[in-house]
Structure formats: structure tokens, C-alpha cells
């Protein structure tokens with residue numbers, strides 16, 4: 087791989103003990119379904135990002151510990167938020183290829199593959215509000231490009247689109263926990279619309295490709311995934327808390343901390359994503375998350391207990407920081423349990439402990 091050296095923002099290659107353990111946990115949670123990937127080539131857009139790199143780490147783990155015929159990962163990333171160093175440990179791995187390209191634009195890719203994962207996206211609200219057009223483009227044009235590349239394949243077995251729980255917007259409390267058939271309460275013009283609405287259209291495209299071309303496509307709607315491997319300068323809440331904890335600074339909340347989220351540790355989520363791609367019903371969407379709903383203040387207090395740094399409250403200088411911010415977020419996992427056998431197992435405390443240990447490891 088030849089890339090300019092970037093500040094890695096706390097992301098690190100899978101030489102980290104915690105990242106290796108996480109890949110092993112996700113692979114174990116995938117069970118025998120993993121064998122469908124043996125000998126296959128998997129195209130991963132956004133593979134240098136948090137979720138995409140975790141998907142690649144699982145393939146590398148399976149190659150080392152399970153497969154006789156290795157799976158191959160072909161990563162396409164333009165490093166708008168991902169970093170080359172995240173996959174640096176794999177630079178000499180003959181089964182991982184890294185292509186530096188913008189998937190929203192024309193791309194000449196001469197690779198045959200059996201699975202495609204569209205994990206490219208701009209997921210951090212701080213960043214997507216600064217880059218609204220690029221955010222919409224990767225969710226619509228980037229997805230379309232991936233779909234067309236997949237349509238040209240002779241033996242396409244699975245396509246996974248990373249949608250988001252944000253497609254539910256700010257749900258009516260009667261729809262918490264939120265099932266996949268809830269239609270959402272979303273602004274099409276608000277400050278988050280570039281992300282939420284383009285993901286919604288992405289899901290429409292997924293369904294259309296299934297209807298028109300019989301595509302084996304599934305969408306996943308991740309609910310606040312966090313953990314080792316996520317850049318600590320990413321601007322999302324847990325990275326912000328980690329960044330402060332590692333620097334021995336107070337844990338600053340820019341709200342009253344009463345909004346809720348259901349945080350899902352990365353290795354649980356990664357197993358869910360693969361289960362959706364390999365076992366889900368074609369054309370369907372699945373919630374992937376943890377059903378344990380907590381308020382942000384509680385998360386900051388648990389983090390404070392682990393790090394020994396106090397929690398403080400401030401207001402954001404950005405007047406739109408909280409505009410259209412969902413008040414509650416919690417997945418109903420009934421469909422994912424029934425169709426996919428998905429079951430997260432890592433508690434918030436354990437996940438925060440692992441994330442903090444990792445953040446300290448890479449900040450040394």
C-alpha cells in the first residue's frame with residue numbers, strides 16, 4: 087500500500103491485542119455461517135473505516151484460524167474519514183488488497199467478487215454536516231456504483247448495504263423499541279437530512295435491485311456501534327468521552343445527557359452484519375444493535391467510573407448541535423433474532439473497558 091501518512095486519530099492496525107480479540111469474538115459469534123465465506127472474494131467499500139475494517143479483520147481471522155482456502159478482501163476507500171494506518175498490519179497480507187478511490191465517482195475495478203459490502207459513508211454528525219453533499223453522494227451514487235459493479239458479477243452471492251438506525255429519525259415513543267417496519271419520523275430538510283434521507287433512499291435502491299435483478303441484498307441498520315478501532319477524533323459521543331479520558335480531561339457533555347441510545351459493542355455488531363449478509367432474507371433490512379437503552383449521562387458516568395475523570399456539562403457553540411437529535415434510540419431485535427440468530431453479548435461496562443484499554447494502547 088502506498089499512501090500519504092495521515093494522523094491516525096487513534097485508529098490502529100489489527101496488531102492490537104484488543105482488535106485481534108474482537109475479530110476472534112465476532113468470528114466465533116458468526117458460527118458455521120462463516121464457512122460460506124471460505125475461498126470467496128469480498129469487496130468492501132469504506133474498509134479503512136471503523137465498521138468496514140472490523141469486517142476485514144474477521145476475514146483475516148478466519149483465514150488464519152478456520153479456512154483451508156482463504157477469503158480475499160478488496161478494500162476501496164478514499165480516506166475521507168478512514169485512515170490507511172487502520173489496515174497497515176495487513177499491508178503484506180496477500181489476501182487483502184487496498185484501493186484508494188472515491189466510490190461515488192467512476193471507478194475502473196477489474197476484480198471478480200462473490201460478496202460486496204457497502205460500508206463507505208460519512209457517519210459522524212459533526213463531519214457529515216460539514217460535508218453534506220459528499221455524505222449524500224456516497225449513500226446514493228456510491229451505493230449505485232457498488233450495485234452496478236455487483237450486477238456485472240457472474241457469481242454474486244451476497245450484498246450488504248450499511249443503512250442506519252437514523253432512518254427512524256426521532257421515533258414516536260410508542261415505537262420504542264423500534265421494529266424494522268416502523269416508517270420513521272424524519273425531517274427531509276433539517277441539518278441531519280443529508281445523512282438520514284440519503285440512507286433511506288439507499289434502502290429504496292436496495293429493494294429496487296432486489297425486485298428488478300433478484301439481487302441477494304440485505305440492509306443493516308446499526309444502532310450506535312462503538313468500540314476499539316473507532317477514531318477517537320471521530321466526533322461521536324463515545325469517541326469524545328474516550329479522547330477526554332485518555333487525556334485525563336473532564337468528560338464534557340454538550341447536552342443535559344437525558345437523550346437515550348442503545349450502544350452496541352463492535353464485535354457483537356460485526357457478527358450481526360455478517361449474519362445479515364449471509365443468512366438474511368434477500369431484499370430485507372435488519373436492526374443490528376444492543377437492546378439495552380441507556381441515557382448519555384449514564385454512559386458518561388460509567389466512563390467516569392472507569393477512567394477516574396469527572397463529568398461536566400456545557401452547551402455547544404453550534405446552534406444546530408441538537409437540532410433533530412433523536413430523543414430515544416433502542417432496537418427491537420425480534421426479527422434479527424428470528425431470521426439471523428443474532429444475539430449481542432457484551433455489556434456496556436465491558437465494552438467501555440475494552441474501548442478505553444484500546445484507546446490508551448494506541449495513544450501511548
Ligand SMILES: NC(=O)c1ccc[n+]([C@@H]2O[C@H](COP(=O)([O-])OP(=O)(O)OC[C@H]3O[C@@H](n4cnc5c(N)ncnc54)[C@H](O)[C@@H]3O)[C@@H](O)[C@H]2O)c1
Nearest residue numbers: 132134135136137163164165166167168189206207209311
Ligand atoms: N458506527 C455506527 O454506529 C454506525 C451506525 C449507523 C450506520 N453506520 C454506517 O456504517 C457505515 C460505516 O460507518 P463507520 O462508523 O465505519 O464510519 P467511518 O467513518 O469510520 O468509516 C467510513 C469509511 O468510508 C470511507 N468513505 C467515505 N466516503 C467514501 C467514498 N466516497 N469512497 C470511498 N470511501 C469512502 C471513509 O474514508 C471511511 O473509511 C457508514 O455507511 C455509516 O453511515 C455506522
